[in-house]
Amino acid sequence: DTAVSQTPKYLVTQMGNDKSIKCEQNLGHDTMYWYKQDSKKFLKIMFSYNNKELIINETVPNRFSPKSPDKAHLNLHINSLELGDSAVYFCASRKIGGDYGYTFGSGTRLTVV
Amino acid sequence: KQEVTQIPAALSVPEGENLVLNCSFTDSAIYNLQWFRQDPGKGLTSLLLIQSSQREQTSGRLNASLDKSSGRSTLYIAASQPGDSATYLCAVRTGAAGNKLTFGGGTRVLVKP
Numbered sequence: 001d002t003a004v005s006q007t008p009k010y011l012v013t014q015m016g017n018d019k020s021i022k023c024e025q026n027l028g029h030d031t032m033y034w035y036k037q038d039s040k041k042f043l044k045i046m047f048s049y050n051n052k053e054l055i056i057n058e059t060v061p062n063r064f065s066p067k068s069p070d071k072a073h074l075n076l077h078i079n080s081l082e083l084g085d086s087a088v089y090f091c092a093s094r095k096i097g098g099d100y101g102y103t104f105g106s107g108t109r110l111t112v113v
Numbered sequence: 114k115q116e117v118t119q120i121p122a123a124l125s126v127p128e129g130e131n132l133v134l135n136c137s138f139t140d141s142a143i144y145n146l147q148w149f150r151q152d153p154g155k156g157l158t159s160l161l162l163i164q165s166s167q168r169e170q171t172s173g174r175l176n177a178s179l180d181k182s183s184g185r186s187t188l189y190i191a192a193s194q195p196g197d198s199a200t201y202l203c204a205v206r207t208g209a210a211g212n213k214l215t216f217g218g219g220t221r222v223l224v225k226p
Contacts, residue, residue, distance in 0.1 A: 031212070033213070033214075035214075040218070041200065041218065041219055042216065042218055043202070043204075043216040044216070045213045045214065045215075048212075048213060056213055090156065090157065092214075094212075096212075099144060099145050099162075099164045099165075100162075101145070101147050101159055101162040102147060102159070102204075102206075102214055103159065104149070104156050104157040104158075104159075105156055106155060106156035107155070107156050109154075
């Protein structure tokens with residue numbers, strides 16, 4: 001199936017731990033994103049990568065570090081997890097060079113206890 | 114700064130009634146507007162993508178209009194069904210560095226059988 005896939009789907013961890021979320025797209029898209037959906041269901045962009053280059057870095061704490069080993073993958077590493085990091089994290093991708101829409105993954109629900 | 118607002122925040126209708134969901138945005142300099150559907154605990158499914166040069170897009174029972182100059186889009190769902198129950202999100206793509214989507218808060222729809 002052509003898609004944006006994220007792993008894990010659910011992640012429960014203790015405060016202070018370090019965790020990673022992985023994202024892969026097999027759509028041949030050039031740009032990948034991380035979005036955060038908070039408890040009020042608002043979706044906000046965190047990062048954007050275009051062909052492995054960081055393009056957008058919204059006001060996200062330094063504890064969040066994206067890594068793009070190639071244009072099909074964008075991982076999110078979070079250090080020293082805090083209770084407020086609990087949210088659903090969505091990966092998305094888009095083909096550039098035209099008026100294309102975004103394709104989203106199914107999300108990773110992170111719960112920090 | 115682009116802001117997207119969706120009204121109403123929640124909507125409950127009997128089966129068979131037509132649904133009208135509204136989306137407004139503050140900056141009319143958009144590339145396109147995308148409507149998504151999100152089921153509880155699930156990811157985002159793209160419904161319709163309207164380019165800034167278009168006035169409307171249709172897919173089956175769904176029709177979305179765009180009035181860029183007034184900063185408005187409306188999603189119409191004809192002859193609603195219980196399976197249409199979900200949260201509907203509107204998002205606009207702006208041309209700032211990186212091209213990012215700005216989301217509205219969503220309209221939570223319940224179609225009663």
